[in-house]
Amino acid sequence: MTVGTVLLLTGIFIIIIGAITTALMVWFGFKRPKYRKEHFTARTTGTVERMSNFYSNDIRVPLVSYTVEGQTYKVAGPRFAGSTIVTFNVGHSQLLTGSSNITTEGELPTVVKMRGSKDAAQSAMTARYPVGKTVDVFYDPDAPKHAFVERDAPMSKTVAALLTAVGGALTATGVVMAAIGILILTH
Template identity: 35%
Template sequence: MTPSVFLLSLAGILLAASIISFIPAVYMRRRDSQLRAQCTSRAQGRVSGYSTSKQVTGSTFLPVVAYRVDGAEYTVTGPTFASYRARTLSGDCAHGHPLTNITDIHDLPEDLCVYEIADDPHAAGNAMREPFPVGTGVDVHYDPAKPSRSYVIRVPATSSFAKVFLFLGVIELVASAIFAFISLLW
């Protein structure tokens, strides 16, 4: 195999990898965009509990919100965040520290940070209970054509997961173009 054929093959493999990387990123952005566009109606929901399947970090679970539309009751898990991370606090700064970086439920951060205490890893428990106690009223945006399609408070900006796939796709596409160009010069 000649070097130019090898480089051209490598360019083809990287091009295919970039396409594969772009697919989830485009899907996630499109899904979020469609959700924003379709969910044009609003209802007042109430936190009814916490999810058991959408665990965020450690033992922190997202709120489950119940809402009614035309007499029918629906539930949605949320709010969601672009990314989730956990930080462990120790020493004097840990005592009295809030369990999350949420300061106002009507002005949510894009990225959720959950704080755990080093000398008592169970102290955080479900950190979302503090900003979203059971019974808290929150806005639910829903699709009037399909009320079960909904989100709590807001759809966050593009998730970190989608950004990673987009970044990988761009890197692979650029590398593919470089290898293809070099193979033509070889």
């Protein structure tokens, strides 16, 4: 295989990866939150059945059942947009005790902040959502199976913009590589 062919094929591959990355970030970072805000306008109450097998940013979230027009649905949530964990180890000892910003009452954070380990945050989640607790569920009245618990947790606009820029940079790099490959092959 010639250098021109390798550059062309590599450029095409990088263009595809960059375009997919850009499209996903535009959807999850900008379009999806807007869509959900405009369409998830109906509200009902649901009941916590148990902790689900779904993890949102390393925290296991409850499984909630809710009923709309006689049909029962289930959703795992609430979800988190991100998490941070601060640990400080000296030797084999952890100096920070476990804690988190998840409380049993009040507003639920969009980003989980943990000190020590995720165990304290998981314990707080379990305490906040005991089996049988009633919680708010917001859903799309045209598609009631699409829902979220308590509040939506979209990706940070800053993170979405940065990752979109990375996708754009990948695409541009791929275009340059493919163009150089074409130039080499045609000369």
